[in-house]
Amino acid sequence: MVRAGLSAAKVTEAAAEMADEVGLDQVTISALARRFGVKDASLYSHVKNLRELRVRIALLGGEEMTERIAAEVAGRAGRDALVAFANAYRRFALEHPGRYAATQxxxxxxxxxxxxxxxRSIELTYGMLRAYGLTEPDLTDAGRLLRAAFHGYIHLELSGGFAHPREVEDSWSRSLDALHVLLENWPSH
Amino acid sequence: MVRAGLSAAKVTEAAAEMADEVGLDQVTISALARRFGVKDASLYSHVKNLRELRVRIALLGGEEMTERIAAEVAGRAGRDALVAFANAYRRFALEHPGRYAATQxxxxxxxxxxxxxxxRSIELTYGMLRAYGLTEPDLTDAGRLLRAAFHGYIHLELSGGFAHPREVEDSWSRSLDALHVLLENWPSH
DNA sequence: CACCGTTCCTAGACTCTCTAGGTAGAACCC
DNA sequence: GGGTTCTACCTAGAGAGTCTAGGAACGGTG
Known part of the structure; x- marks a missing residue:
């Protein structure tokens, strides 16, 4: 008998890869077992159930994502930081749609x-916003709007919601300009 | 034999209700059949398959949603229209999370x-934005950002992403203020 | 070498989707 | 009222997925 040599980490990594390729909801225990050349039941030694597998994908994806964002934002402030943050966020989501979906x-x-x-991702956001001179509760409000805008944009893009011919790339960078202006003129009180 | 008296419309309506109650992905053919006191196979006379059932929920939800938004926006312009649109959008999504999820x-x-x-929903958005004096391609860009912000906000709210104690209601209305300011100062070119 | 924990197995219960083909109620038409 | 037809609903069953229980084989440790 040749063993596949599995572990929780390997299973999670393969599941994440599979999620990016075929979509998070296509990641099933049996499909994953097939990919390893192993029986379904064998995976249950490494992962409690399907739910837990997906949570693991989410945690893995979340780590990778914040790491990449942190690296891009490091040393920047104001508009530069905003653009770096947003682009790192979007790029990760587009390159790893399955992992990203899991984090949601x-x-x-x-x-x-x-x-x-x-x-850490919350700290990153708040640090960025503080550079715009915002304080609580504006910090929370602006943070929420920003997260919503980023997530909403990527979600719509990934779900094919932007049918109009105008390039999404152009729209996206213009939206970032707009958000920058918004943060500079955030209406307090 | 007592008949349940089903039809495609009744099945869809019940499925939409079920989606709002227990979540879209919990709406299965067999659960729905159980609810009607009928065998699984019977539903396939009315609906082609599970996918089609969900599309029907989406179309139903989309109609109801735009109808409600249109009613609220009618006769308003500028900030009033924006707030009316946004609140109608959000209220529908929170009251009908299953239908809303289907539309996504x-x-x-x-x-x-x-x-x-x-x-019609696209026309509504564009009409609203034109009142702010926007023209293409800003119209498209602003429309995309607005949709993204609304959707992102509701998605995060529904998925429990706003853990911070600050009231979401307050945050939301402050974000609408901010978006209003943004649309008035949209950075052209 | 014998022990032991881990990896992987078989077997099977349960749930869900969907198809094929059959039965019984309702509506029409003479 | 009897026959025809439409359709709502049925039984039966294939196929795929989740997950549990209990057993076998491999790897490392004493």
Whole structure:
């Protein structure tokens, strides 16, 4: 008997790759087992169930994503930081749609409680916004709007919601200009 | 034998209701059949398959949503129209999360080709933006950003992404203020 | 070498989608 | 009222997926 030599980490990595290729909801225990040349039941030694597998994809994706964003934003402020953040965010989501989709799942608080990436990504956003001179509660409001705009844009783009011929690239960078202007003129009170 | 008296419309309506109650991905043919006290196979007389059922939910939801938005926006312009549009959009999504989720599916062009609601919702957005004095291509760019912001906000809210204690209601209306300012100062060229 | 934990297996229960072909109610028409 | 036809609903079953229980073989450790 030749063993595949699996582990929780290997299974998660392969699942993430599969999610990027065929979509998160096409990642099934049995399809993954097939990919490893192994029986379904074997995977349950490494992963509790399908739900947990997807959460693992999300945690992996979240880490990779914030790492890339952090690297791009490092040393920048204001418009430069905003553009770097946004482009790193979007590029990751487009290159890794499955991982990205996983990060958008609904989690129980305890599932992501010990996720460093989550906390770090919030810090990154707030740091960026503070450079615009914002303070609470504007910080929270602007942060939410920014996250919503980024996520909404990518979601619509990935789901084919932009049918109009105008290039999404152009639209995107013009939207970033607009958001920059918005943050500079955030209406306080 | 007592008949349930089903039809495609009744099945769709019940499926939409079910989606709002338990989530779109919990709407299965068998669960729906159970709800009607009927065997799974019986539903296939009314609906081609699960995919088509979900598309029907989306089309139904889309119609209801644009109808409500149109009613709220009618006769308003500028900030009033923006706020009315946004609030109607959000309220519908929060009251009908299943229907709303269905409208965010990825569709083949032909599936939604004859959807009046889709075209009307685009017209509504563009009408609103023209009142801000925008012209192409700013119209498209601003429209995309607006849709992204609305959708992103609701998606994050529905998926529990706003953990911070600050009231979402307040954040939301402040974000609408901000978007209003943004549209008034949209950076052309 | 014998022990032990881990990896992988078989077997099977349960759920879901969807097809093929059959039965029984309702509506029409003479 | 009896026959025809449409269609709502049925049984039966194939196929795919999740997941559990319990067993076998491999790898490393004493």
């Amino acid at each position: 799942m609904r989690f129980d608080p305890e599932e992501v409680a010990d996720s460093v990436a989550l906390r | 599916m990825r569709f083949d062009p032909e599936e939604v080709a004859d959807s009046v609601a889709l075209r």
